Amino acid sequence: SYDLTQPLSVSVALGQTATVTCGGKNIGRKNVHWYQQKPGQAPVLVIYTDNNRPSGIPERFSGSNSGNTATLTISRAQAGDEADYYCHVWDSNTEVFGGGTKLTVL
């Protein structure tokens, strides 16, 4: 089975740039999607297919994917960005989620 590895937690100062990584074997060859989940709420898609933003997602959210690492970047971090973030890929008729990263905005 395919595994995705995310750091358990990431901290960022208010207004600075946060990066959340998602590691997987040759993940650069796959389409990676990112979700934001706040406590008690359903996940929300924030980046799809590596680096595309759905309608309504701020430009501060961006993504990249190469080699064995995909990255979600949040520029000018705001208090409202504090949440859990999950990466997601499809592999051999299964959906795979990373373990999730808790983003703390200091």
Added chain:
Amino acid sequence: EVQLVESGGGLVQPGGSLRLSCADSGLTFSSYWMSWVRQAPGKGLEWVANIKQDGSEKYYVDSLKGRFTISRDNAKNSLYLQMNSLRAEDTAVYFCARKDIYFDFWGQGTLVTVSS
């Protein structure tokens, strides 16, 4: 707009069964794959199952094969998850989600608690 609403969760004893439903108020239900994703308390997201637009293809996470069955009724804009032989470790919030190559719409989830 797509709005997914899950129902059918609750408290069930180990070994029992439960059927979850997900109703889509939009007009495009039959055009999309649909999925179930669960989240145990304090844990991450775990994919459960996918079903093709016409129900002809179904895929499950290996650990649940044989106990859970995904189905849909396009005439009722509804998705279902039949869960049998439930175990304590199946305790989770169960989300239905619309699937493109990503999950673009999610329901708010329904809580399933397996306990005696």
